[in-house]
């Protein structure tokens with residue numbers, strides 16, 4: 202039995218997770234998968250009500266008793282300093298040592314490609330973003346805050362171990378999926394120390410994968426090339442902040458943030474899956490958010506848990522929703538969040554084969 206914790210979070214995170222859960226429930230029932238879902242009530246509402254973000258004992262329980270976490274999104278105007286979001290999101294990413302942020306940049310339909318003379322086939326690569334250190338390591342401080350002499354420092358933390366393991370993960374993924382090229386992107390020309398380490402580690406790790414072409418691009422050149430000729434990329438590996446930025450650009454190449462899925466992974470351990478988008482507060486509760494990124498993310502989670510066939514069927518159903526414009530406005534349809542997920546479920550049901558079985562465990566709340 203696999204155990205999945207579900208944290209819907211804030212804003213449209215709640216809307217899209219509710220719909221993604223319907224897809225998950227359907228797949229679990231129809232295929233009789235041994236997956237138990239546990240809803241966890243963490244997010245801005247809980248923080249404002251009880252002052253609770255993510256208690257250390259819960260993080261421990263997730264580490265010990267769960268196989269995956271499905272997260273919606275975090276961020277609420279009533280918590281402007283984002284304290285709860287930092288505790289929950291970074292608590293999970295750092296606390297569970299989820300060093301791989303795997304972000305597929307795959308466009309599912311020609312109609313969604315924003316570039317002239319390009320098709321969906323030109324947008325099909327994955328980004329491996331380092332996820333536990335770099336400029337997001339929260340090392341630094343403010344000196345003489347609020348005075349004219351103020352100094353603010355964020356340290357860029359790059360460890361040999363941290364850099365090497367994300368590079369190795371990118372090459373291993375390329376080898377496992379038959380991809381032939383890994384592009385490492387840094388800013389070694391300006392960041393002479395931190396990214397010199399990336400350069401040296403990249404050369405060393407690449408030597409262990411002789412069948413895979415190791416390419417280097419500075420991050421400014423990478424963004425330019427992603428727009429000019431995205432078809433040249435297969436696997437991109439980069440640091441935490443550049444990965445954050447280039448995957449938003451990647452999301453636009455695949456049809457927008459409503460289409461971009463991601464996994465926060467430590468191979469062999471409990472890992473966390475979330476759409477790339479945030480909580481988009483202005484759309485919260487209005488039945489307009491695109492649930493497809495969250496649904497694709499649920500597919501990724503199933504794949505990680507070993508249910509690869511089901512992941513692929515979910516992708517097929519999502520592709521069909523986009524192709525037939527049975528989707529939300531941001532991707533050219535005129536359905537709401539709920540109706541889009543209903544279409545995905547209706548398309549998925551015959552693909553899953555046969556009537557739903559009733560043996561699956563029901564959701565528990567805690």
Ligand SMILES: NC(=O)c1ccc[n+]([C@@H]2O[C@H](COP(=O)([O-])OP(=O)(O)OC[C@H]3O[C@@H](n4cnc5c(N)ncnc54)[C@H](O)[C@@H]3O)[C@@H](O)[C@H]2O)c1
Pocket residue numbers: 213217273274275276277283290458459475477478479480481482489490491492494531
């Ligand atoms: N991982 C996370 O939880 C995460 C990631 C990014 C931002 N945030 C937080 O979310 C809040 C809002 O941030 P933001 O506005 O910069 O980013 P956002 O991703 O929430 O939204 C940016 C814009 O993208 C579009 N969009 C995003 N998701 C969509 C969807 N599913 N369907 C349709 N359109 C969608 C909307 O036009 C939206 O205004 C902030 O509090 C931010 O800190 C959280």
